[in-house]
Amino acid sequence: xxxxxxxxxxxxxxxxxxxxxxxxxxxxxxxxxxxxxxxxxxxxxxxxxxxxxxxxxxxxxxxxxxxxxxxxxxxxxxxxxxxxxxxxxxxxxxxxxxxxxxxxxxxxxxxxxxxxxxxxxxxxxxxxxxxxxxxxxxxxxxxxxxxxxxxxxxxxxxxxxxxxxxxxxxxxxxxxxxxxxxxxxxxxxxxxxxxxxxxxxxxxxxxxxxxxxxxxxxxxxxxxxxxxxxxxxxxxxxxxxxxxxxxxxxxxxxxxxxxxxxxxxxxxxxxxxxxxxxxxxxxxxxxxxxxxxxxxxxxxxxxxxxxxxxxxxxxxxxxx
Amino acid sequence: xxxxxxxxxxxxxxxxxxxxxxxxxxxxxxxxxxxxxxxxxxxxxxxxxxxxxxxxxxxxxxxxxxxxxxxxxxxxxxxxxxxxxxxxxxxxxxxxxxxxxxxxxxxxxxxxxxxxxxxxxxxxxxxxxxxxxxxxxxxxxxxxxxxxxxxxxxxxxxxxxxxxxxxxxxxxxxxxxxxxxxxxxxxxxxxxxxxxxxxxxxxxxxxxxxxxxxxxxxxxxxxxxxxxxxxxxxxxxxxxxxxxxxxxxxxxxxxxxxxxxxxxxxxxxxxxxxxxxxxxxxxxxxxxxxxxxxxxxxxxxxxxxxxxxxxxxxxxxxxxxxxxxxx
Numbered sequence: 001x002x003x004x005x006x007x008x009x010x011x012x013x014x015x016x017x018x019x020x021x022x023x024x025x026x027x028x029x030x031x032x033x034x035x036x037x038x039x040x041x042x043x044x045x046x047x048x049x050x051x052x053x054x055x056x057x058x059x060x061x062x063x064x065x066x067x068x069x070x071x072x073x074x075x076x077x078x079x080x081x082x083x084x085x086x087x088x089x090x091x092x093x094x095x096x097x098x099x100x101x102x103x104x105x106x107x108x109x110x111x112x113x114x115x116x117x118x119x120x121x122x123x124x125x126x127x128x129x130x131x132x133x134x135x136x137x138x139x140x141x142x143x144x145x146x147x148x149x150x151x152x153x154x155x156x157x158x159x160x161x162x163x164x165x166x167x168x169x170x171x172x173x174x175x176x177x178x179x180x181x182x183x184x185x186x187x188x189x190x191x192x193x194x195x196x197x198x199x200x201x202x203x204x205x206x207x208x209x210x211x212x213x214x215x216x217x218x219x220x221x222x223x224x225x226x227x228x229x230x231x232x233x234x235x236x237x238x239x240x241x242x243x244x245x246x247x248x249x250x251x252x253x254x255x256x257x258x259x260x261x262x263x264x265x266x267x268x269x270x271x272x273x274x275x276x277x278x279x280x281x282x283x284x285x286x287x288x289x290x291x292x293x294x295x296x297x298x299x300x301x302x303x304x305x306x307x308x309x310x311x312x313x314x315x316x317x318x319x320x
Numbered sequence: 321x322x323x324x325x326x327x328x329x330x331x332x333x334x335x336x337x338x339x340x341x342x343x344x345x346x347x348x349x350x351x352x353x354x355x356x357x358x359x360x361x362x363x364x365x366x367x368x369x370x371x372x373x374x375x376x377x378x379x380x381x382x383x384x385x386x387x388x389x390x391x392x393x394x395x396x397x398x399x400x401x402x403x404x405x406x407x408x409x410x411x412x413x414x415x416x417x418x419x420x421x422x423x424x425x426x427x428x429x430x431x432x433x434x435x436x437x438x439x440x441x442x443x444x445x446x447x448x449x450x451x452x453x454x455x456x457x458x459x460x461x462x463x464x465x466x467x468x469x470x471x472x473x474x475x476x477x478x479x480x481x482x483x484x485x486x487x488x489x490x491x492x493x494x495x496x497x498x499x500x501x502x503x504x505x506x507x508x509x510x511x512x513x514x515x516x517x518x519x520x521x522x523x524x525x526x527x528x529x530x531x532x533x534x535x536x537x538x539x540x541x542x543x544x545x546x547x548x549x550x551x552x553x554x555x556x557x558x559x560x561x562x563x564x565x566x567x568x569x570x571x572x573x574x575x576x577x578x579x580x581x582x583x584x585x586x587x588x589x590x591x592x593x594x595x596x597x598x599x600x601x602x603x604x605x606x607x608x609x610x611x612x613x614x615x616x617x618x619x620x621x622x623x624x625x626x627x628x629x630x631x632x633x634x635x636x637x638x639x640x641x642x643x644x645x646x647x
Contacts (some may be wrong), residue, residue, distance in 0.1 A: 143581075206449040301462075
C-alpha cells in the first residue's frame with residue numbers, strides 16, 4: 001500500500017515476462033483473501049466441471065411425489081417445485097456459469113477486446129478513432145436493457161435457425177441441449193464486454209509504442225503483425241488478465257439476470273437465474289426459503305470471490 | 321475546453337442515431353410482429369392489413385425508421401401498441417418521474433454513506449479496519465438484488481409487519497403525533513427499494529474516495545499545510561477532503577447506470593410503477609414503440625450524464641485539461 005512498496009516493485013518491470021509473472025503470482029500467494037476466493041471459485045467451478053460425475057441425480061429428473069421439500073438425507077439441499085434435486089440443479093447451474101463466463105472471456109475479452117485494443121493503440125489514426133468510437137457507443141448504452149432486448153427478440157429466431165440446421169444436417173438434439181440459448185447469451189454478452197478490455201489495452205499500448213525496443217524492432221523492418229504479436233502482446237498480458245478478471249463477476253451476474261428475466265439460458269438447462277426466479281416470490285420464500293437461499297448463497301459467494309480476487313490481482317500487478 | 325464540449329455534444333446525436341436504429345431494426349426483427357401485438361385476439365386478415373397500413377408497417381424498415389425519427393425528434397414517440405389510445409410519452413414520463421425520484425434519493429444515500437466509509441478506510445490504511453470496511457462493502461455489492469429483496473420483504477413486510485410489501489406512494493408521508501402534530505417523514509414504501517438500490521453502490525464510491533484520499537495525503541500542498549503547523553483535523557477537513565472528492569464527479573455517470581439497471585429488478589420485484597418495470601413489461605409483451613422510446617431516453621441520459629460529469633470535472637479541477645487528455 002505504501003509508496004516504498006510500489007517503488008520496490010518498479011525496477012522489476014524491466015525483467016523478462018516470465019519472471020514478472022512469477023513475481024505477481026508470488027505476491028498473490030501471500031494474500032490470504034485472494035487464496036480463499038480462489039478456493040471458493042475453484043470449488044464452485046469444479047462442481048460445475050464434475051457435475052456429470054458428482055451430481056446425485058440427473059438435473060432434469062423430476063419427482064412429482066416429492067416437490068418443494070426441505071433438505072433431507074435423500075436430497076441434501078431439498079427439491080424444487082418439480083421435485084428435482086436442488087444440489088444437482090445447482091451443480092449444473094455452476095456448469096452453465098462456467099461455460100458462459102469462459103466463452104465470453106475468451107471471445108469478447110481475449111479475442112475481440114484484445115485484438116481491437118492492440119490495433120487501436122498501435123495503428124492510431126482512423127483505425128483507432130473508429131474502434132474507440134464504436135466502443136464508446138457500446139459502453140454508453142444501458143447494457144442490461146439492450147441485452148434483454150437482444151435476447152428477447154433474437155431468441156426465438158435463433159431457435160428457429162437451429163431447428164432448420166437440425167432438419168437439414170445430421171446434427172440432432174441441438175435445441176434440446178440448450179445450445180442455441182447458450183450461443184445467444186454468450187454472443188450478446190461478448191458484444192458488450194469487449195469495449196472495457198480494448199480501452200485498457202489501448203492506453204497501455206499507446207505508452208509502449210514509444211519505447212525503444214519497439215522502435216528498434218520497427219527499424220529492423222519488423223511487420224506490424226510481428227511487432228504486435230511478438231513485442232506488444234507479451235507486455236500487455238498482465239493487463240489482459242487483470243481486466244478480464246475484473247469482468248468475470250459481471251459476466252456471471254449478467255447471465256443470471258438474463259435467465260431470471262426469462263430471456264437467457266432456456267429450460268430445461270439449469271441456471272442460477274432460473275433457480276432464483278423460482279424461489280423469489282415472497283410467499284414462496286416464507287414457505288420454502290431453501291429455493292432462494294441455495295442458489296442465492298452460492299451466487300453471492302461466487303460474485304464476492306470474483307470481486308476479492310479482482311482486487312487482489314489489481315494490487316499484485318501494481319506491485320503490492 | 322469549449323471546442324471539446326462542442327465535439328462531445330456533436331457526438332450525442334450520432335450515438336442516439338445508432339442506438340435508435342439498432343433498436344428499431346431489432347424490434348422489427350423480433351417474433352410476434354407489431355401488427356399482431358396490436359390486434360390482440362383479432363385474426364381477421366382485413367383488420368391486420370388495416371393496422372399495417374395505419375401504422376405504416378407495410379413499408380421497408382429504413383422508411384419506417386425515417387418516419388419514426390421525424391416524429392421522435394419532435395418528442396412524439398408514437399402510440400403504444402398494447403395500451404391503445406395512449407401515446408408512448410404519456411405512458412413514459414409519469415413513470416420516469418417516479419424512477420427519477422427513487423434514483424436520486426438512492427444516489428444521495430450512496431454518496432452520503434460511501435464517502436465517510438472511504439475516508440475512514442483511508443484514515444486506517446495499514447490496519448485491519450481498512451480491509452474490513454472495503455471487504456464488507458464488497459460483500460454487500462456481491463449479493464444480487466434479486467436475492468436480497470424477497471428476504472427483505474418477508475422480514476419487514478410480513479414477519480414484523482413494519483413496512484408495506486411493495487408499491488409506491490410518493491416520497492413523503494405525514495406522521496401524526498397524537499393526531500395533532502404533523503411531521504413529514506419519508507414514505508414507508510421507500511425503505512425496501514432504497515436498501516436494495518443502495519447496497520451495491522457503496523463500495524465503488526468508498527473505494528474511489530479511499531484511493532484518492534491516500535494520494536492526496538502525499539501531495540505537496542498537504543505537506544505544506546502540515547508544515548505550517550495546522551492541526552491534523554484542519555489538514556484533513558480543509559485540504560484533503562475537498563481534493564479527494566473531485567474524482568467522485570466522474571462516477572456519477574456510472575452510479576446513474578447502476579440505478580437505471582437496478583430499477584429493472586427493484587421495480588419489477590416490488591411492484592413499483594416506474595420506468596424499469598415498464599421497460600421490462602414492454603420487452604416481455606413486445607410493445608415495440610415503448611421499448612424504442614425507453615432505450616433511446618436511457619442512452620441519451622447516459623451519454624449526457626457522462627459528458628456533464630467530464631465538463632464539471634474540468635471546471636472543479638483546473639489541473640485536468642480535458643482537451644489534451646484524449647489520445
